[in-house]
Amino acid sequence: MKDDLDPVKRLATFLIIRHSDELRSISLSPDLKLHYPLSVDFALLMDDDPLIAHLVFSQPTEYLRLFDQAAVWAHKVILEDLKDSNKGIKKEFIHVRIDISGSPLECPETFPRIGCVRVKHRGMLLTLKGTVIRSGAIKMYEGERCYMCLKCQHNFLVFPDIETRNSIKLPSHCPSQRSKACGGTKFKYLEGSITCHDYQEIKIQESTHVLGVGAIPRSIPVILKDDLVDIVKAGDDVIVTGILTAKWSPDIKDVRCDLDPVMVANNVRRTNELKSDIDIPDDVITEFKHFWSNFKDTPLKGRNAILRGICPQIFGLFTVKLAVALTLIGGVQHVDASGTKVRGESHLLLVGDPGTGKSQFLKFAAKLSNRSVITTGLGSTSAGLTVTAVKDGGEWMLEAGALVLADGGLCCIDEFDSMREHDRATIHEAMEQQTISVAKAGLVTTLNTRTIVFGATNPKGHYDPDQSLSINTALSGPLLSRFDIVLVLLDTKNPEWDGVVSSHILSEGEPNKDEHNGNLSNIWPFSMLRRYIQFVKGYFKPVLSKEAETVISSYYQLQRRSATQNAARTTVRMLESLIRLAQAHARLMFRNEVTRLDAITAILCIESSMTTSAIVDSVGNALHSNFTENPDMEYAKQESLILEKLGPIDGFPEQVSMEGLSR
Structure with missing residues (x-):
């Protein structure tokens, strides 16, 4: 491109060369008044014309406007080529949307945290x-x-100023660019020349993952115009490219009027579906497959090697670590015959005495999840968990709470028993239907809460095994039935266990060789564990085998027959929980089919959450559950016991041999 060309022609030439297909499709679109976006990769512009790219970056207010004019001009050039077919229609509004991802501008100076936005960034x-x-x-x-202009008849456009609340300010003299300056000061408004635009204000807040302890997440208002309006909703993760400016705050009596920072968006990208935080290279996937090929004959030993990486600082608690892994991985969401969605996310509640490591599991699970929100029962109101209606400038708006912000991730609620009764009732719909229906201040809507709820609570006083779970925890039956697994951690005195735990804690300062040399056969490092959970969630969609269906169905019927104290837990929801947990275990085992092993493991997890077990002595105290030396042999014994208790099952032999079980 030649330097003597004016900016509009240079930009239009770039668009014709690089984006002719997009301009052609815009020309063929039938809607005349629609605002059309045209996405431009900033890295390409930098390669083709570095000078004009620098001007777009340093003076975006002026040059983005010129870019839009260039897009309309380039579209007319493309339209000339389409005249033979008579299909193209001239469009009035085309907006260039700059995509900065992967360009040299993706640096701290131009990609700051919201809390680091300062005056120096204004106009960039x-x-x-x-x-x-x-x-x-x-x-x-x-x-x-x-x-x-009444003096030289020059027509010119005047744009509203955001800083002065979109008021239009006329220039002091005629802006004509002719060789001889006009200098006119009187102007006439041309009737019918006003162009109206759609306009919406949103507020974005920085993610808590990038903040240190004690830091308050900052937020900034963002102005969306034209085609950007209504493309995001509360709870969405977004990347916004735009111009930082300021506007005067509203006039309120006895409140000082300040300049508030605001961003005028040029481009908005939703990143909900993108796993941008966790990249999984091909060599890591190969490593996963190699790991499972090594444990082909002893799969449960391989599974336990993965589970050891969950909260490695806590000794034992095998049942809890398995429950955390299955909850984070979750089952497969499906739609039943009536069209109703059945959730795939599992919920977990830890009920335990003080000092049993509940909060540590919560914090570790939050770090493992790609998106998480941690709150406490005492510090959460129903509005803080769901949505808040706030008044801003005389207009009511909805502000997202913890469950909405955790959509697609994990919501950890510590001290679950500290929540007020009506606050706990608000999460009923969020946990089962995965939506929140709101009717506040005339705003009636439904928001998505496709989130895993991970709660921790202390028992009410001393835990009484003779009483039901709802009496011990002071939680209602309907709420308890929504949790897939409820684990009770009782701090009973066991001298042998206490000795092993104390020696583990005292030796914790010693470095672990296997953890640092990348050996996956002992304890998985945190980064690898996080990648593994994200990979199996997205890659595997396990389906139930006939054998697994029969085992789950038989166990559910047995629980319904023997349910006395656990009436709140033995509902149809328990059957759905069994299916979800079996699917999650199949994913954990790197498989696409739910086998009998997965069904039996799901039963063992549910048994752990029952105060009175339908299968006697199959599961002990979850707090004292430990990793066994030969898990596959141990599993064979448990499977034999469970199948015996379930009675004769269609399709199974009367006596199952130990060789078949270990297989």
Whole structure:
């Protein structure tokens, strides 16, 4: 491109060369008044024309406007080529959306945290990453007007100023660019020249993952216009590219009027589906497959090697670590015959005496999850968990709470028993239907809460094994039935166990050789464990085998017959929980089919959460459960016991040999 060309022609030439297909599809679109986005990769612009790319970055207010004009001009050039077919229609509104991902601009100076935005960034093309916590109503505002100079008859456009609340300010003299300056000061408004635009304000907040302890997450309002309006909702993770400016805060009596920072968005990308935080290279996937090929004959030993990586600082608690892994991995969401969605996410509740490591499991699970929110029962209200109705500038808006912000991730609620009764009742719908229906301040809507709920609570006083779970925890039956696994951790005195635990804690300072040399056969490192959970969640969609279906069905019927104290737990939800846990275990075992082993493991998890077991002596205290030397042999004994208790099952032989079980 030649340097003597004006900016609009240079930008239009770039668009014709690089984006002719997109411009052709815009020309063929039938809607005349629609606002069309045209995504431009900034790295390509840098390669083709570094000078104009620098101007777009350093003076975006002016040059993004010129870019839009260039897009319309380039579209007309493309339209000329389509005249033979008579299909193209001239469009008035095309907006260039800059995509900065992967360009040299992806650096701390131009990609700052929301809390690090300062005056030096004003007027630059910035990119901010955060979560939408508030979504305002869609409005219309007056865009540009056309005026004519009465002296030289020059027509020019005047644009609204965001800083002065979209008011239009006329220039002091005629802006004509002719060789002889006009100098006119009187202008006439041209009737019918006003262009109106769609307008919406959202608020984005920085992610808590990037903050240190004690830091308060900052937020910034973002203005969306035209085709960007209504493409995001509260709870979405977004990357926003735009221009940082400021506007005067509303006039409120006895409140000082300040300039508030605000971002005018040029491009908005939703990153909900992107696993941008966790990249899984091919060599890591190969390593996973190699790991399972080594444990082909002893699969449960391989599984236990993975589970040892969960909270390695806590000794034992095998049952809890298995429950945490299955909850984080989850089952497969499906739609039943009536069209109702059956959730795939599992929920876990830890009920235990003080000092049993409940909070440590919560914190570790939050770090493992790609998206997580941690809160405590005492510090959470129903509005803070669901959504809050807030008034901003005379208009009511909804601000997302913890469950909405954790959509697609994990919501950890510590001290679950400290929540007030009506606050606990608000999460009933969020846990089962995975939505929150809101009717506040005239705003009636439904928000998604496809989240895993991980709760921890202390028993009410001393835990009484003779009483039901709802009496011991002071939690209602309907709420308990929504948890797939409820593990009770009782701190009973066991001298042998206490000796082993104390020696483990005292030797914790010694370095673990296997943990640092990348050997996956003993304890998995945290980064590998996180990648593994994300990979199996996205890669495997396990289906139940006939054998697994028969085992799960028989166990469910047995529980229904023997349910006395656990009436709140033995509902149809328990059957769905068994299916989810069996699917999660199949994923954990790197398989696409749910076998009898997965069904039996799901039964053992459910048995752990029952106060009175339907299968006697199959599971002891979850707190004292430890990793065994030969888990496959141990499993064979448990399977034999469970199948014996379930009675004769169609399709199974009367006596199952130990060789068949170990297989």
